[in-house]
Amino acid sequence: MVMYDFIIIGAGIGGLMAAASLCRDGKKVLVLEKLAFTGGRYTELSYKGYEVTTGSWTSMGIKSHIGRFCEEVGAKVNYITLRDRGQKHQPAPLFKVRFNNQKEIDFFKPLTLSETGLQTESFFQVLMKLIAKNTKITPETSSRDIVEEVTRNETILSILDHMVGTAAGLNIDTLPASELRIILRDVLKTGGKFGFPVGGVKSIIQALERVVLAHGGSIRTCVGVKRIIIEDNVAKGVELETGSTLDAKNIIHNAGAHQFLKLVGSKNLPTDYVRYIKHLKPVDCAAIILGLDKPVTSQCAITIPPDAERVAGVFSPTFFDPSVAPPGKHMIDVFIPLQSHNIKKEMELAWNDLYKLFPNLESLIHMKREMIFYKDWPGAESGQTFGQVGDQRLDPESPIENLYLCGMDCKGSGVAGDLVPVTVQLCLQRIKEKDKKIRVPSIAF
Numbered sequence: 001m002v003m004y005d006f007i008i009i010g011a012g013i014g015g016l017m018a019a020a021s022l023c024r025d026g027k028k029v030l031v032l033e034k035l036a037f038t039g040g041r042y043t044e045l046s047y048k049g050y051e052v053t054t055g056s057w058t059s060m061g062i063k064s065h066i067g068r069f070c071e072e073v074g075a076k077v078n079y080i081t082l083r084d085r086g087q088k089h090q091p092a093p094l095f096k097v098r099f100n101n102q103k104e105i106d107f108f109k110p111l112t113l114s115e116t117g118l119q120t121e122s123f124f125q126v127l128m129k130l131i132a133k134n135t136k137i138t139p140e141t142s143s144r145d146i147v148e149e150v151t152r153n154e155t156i157l158s159i160l161d162h163m164v165g166t167a168a169g170l171n172i173d174t175l176p177a178s179e180l181r182i183i184l185r186d187v188l189k190t191g192g193k194f195g196f197p198v199g200g201v202k203s204i205i206q207a208l209e210r211v212v213l214a215h216g217g218s219i220r221t222c223v224g225v226k227r228i229i230i231e232d233n234v235a236k237g238v239e240l241e242t243g244s245t246l247d248a249k250n251i252i253h254n255a256g257a258h259q260f261l262k263l264v265g266s267k268n269l270p271t272d273y274v275r276y277i278k279h280l281k282p283v284d285c286a287a288i289i290l291g292l293d294k295p296v297t298s299q300c301a302i303t304i305p306p307d308a309e310r311v312a313g314v315f316s317p318t319f320f321d322p323s324v325a326p327p328g329k330h331m332i333d334v335f336i337p338l339q340s341h342n343i344k345k346e347m348e349l350a351w352n353d354l355y356k357l358f359p360n361l362e363s364l365i366h367m368k369r370e371m372i373f374y375k376d377w378p379g380a381e382s383g384q385t386f387g388q389v390g391d392q393r394l395d396p397e398s399p400i401e402n403l404y405l406c407g408m409d410c411k412g413s414g415v416a417g418d419l420v421p422v423t424v425q426l427c428l429q430r431i432k433e434k435d436k437k438i439r440v441p442s443i444a445f
């Protein structure tokens with residue numbers, strides 16, 4: 001029977017990043033994915049001529065953690081950046097704020113809100129202040145606490161609340177300040193190079209797959225893992241849904257914290273470890289993907305709607321790359337953090353928001369998909385909230401020998417999927433502690 005150096009469970013972006021890096025180092029790697037496609041919540045599926053995302057709408061380009069990781073492992077991705085979409089030396093704005101009366105605030109232009117006392121500053125400058133401010137932060141400090149040190153203006157608070165919703169599916173009361181700082185810093189560092197992968201985020205998945213295959217690794221879809229085989233607290237291999245077994249020297253689990261409990265079995269793990277996973281607070285969210293006859297958003301990557309009750313942000317894939325929609329059509333990806341599990345009501349509120357923001361929307365719709373991320377397929381199992389951020393998350397080295405984790409639930413901070421390479425990097429570092437020969441890609445930018 002074949003002995004793999006690594007079996008990786010889950011071909012999401014995390015599993016494929018780990019696989020690409022380890023294959024480059026000559027390791028015998030097999031990636032197993034239960035779905036019929038790779039990429040998990042980080043790819044697109046073709047639908048009526050549109051490339052409809054399964055979750056993520058973009059990486060943040062070459063200067064993001066994802067961009068740096070891909071570069072380091074030789075996964076070549078082309079991006080269309082804000083600079084490419086701007087004019088002369090001015091990159092296009094990352095976002096605009098749009099109110100229900102259709103008025104808009106530009107990212108770089110001075111704010112003209114009457115009661116702010118910040119009329120001379122642009123929103124960009126408000127964000128810079130938030131990063132620079134030396135407010136003392138404890139693990140209990142909320143984002144609202146540090147935002148209110150900079151401004152108490154209700155409109156600006158609402159804009160920031162929606163931005164937090166867009167970045168993490170949370171709000172300024174539930175996102176710790178420590179995390180907000182890192183998120184803002186990481187986004188602003190990408191600058192004019194904030195970018196969209198040509199063809200959609202699946203280009204990143206395909207580029208990673210090419211590295212895996214070019215270095216002799218294997219990826220198998222439609223293969224669900226039923227159990228991780230453990231003997232004397234050491235991982236030995238996996239049992240598949242079909243009942244057959246595969247041997248490996250190491251296993252990397254990239255299929256979510258609850259799936260980890262299921263595959264390992266609670267009885268094989270310490271009680272406090274099991275309790276931590278069982279009590280994780282998830283982020284449940286929804287998305288509405290619309291194909292349109294005409295664009296409804298202005299020339300920007302993200303539209304933030306501070307008056308909206310449910311919609312946190314509206315992303316514009318075709319603003320960057322028209323090829324992800326049929327010729328002449330446009331696509332928007334509306335992000336909705338859920339505030340209750342009454343999905344029907346939540347979606348009604350989201351549609352109300354959209355019709356107020358874009359009064360002519362209904363007549364322009366050419367394609368419509370609603371997606372709900374809840375229960376077994378949540379937005380994130382470990383929302384970036386109090387008790388679940390940075391080092392409070394799961395260590396990639398599990399309590400079982402030769403069994404590692406990476407992906408959204410592991411230690412790290414960042415903007416949504418851009419946290420994943422941070423977890424993969426730490427996972428590889430932990431492996432390197434036992435196998436000096438492997439390389440750990442640098443993701444600093």
Ligand SMILES: Cc1cc2nc3c(=O)[nH]c(=O)nc-3n(C[C@H](O)[C@H](O)[C@H](O)COP(=O)(O)OP(=O)(O)OC[C@H]3O[C@@H](n4cnc5c(N)ncnc54)[C@H](O)[C@@H]3O)c2cc1C
Pocket residue numbers: 009010011012013014015032033034035038039040041042054055056057058059060223224225226254255256259285286287335373378379380406407408409415416417418420
């Ligand atoms: C609506 C939404 C919008 C988002 N927008 C962005 C964005 O714009 N930018 C960004 O960077 N991030 C974004 N994110 C976050 C990003 O999509 C995720 O952080 C990222 O995709 C997580 O990757 P992963 O590899 O950790 O997990 P996943 O993508 O969930 O991959 C896990 C894989 O494991 C497989 N699996 C599970 N169980 C088994 C088993 N037993 N056997 C075999 N395989 C198994 C699953 O099928 C899945 O393919 C968004 C998320 C959502 C939900």
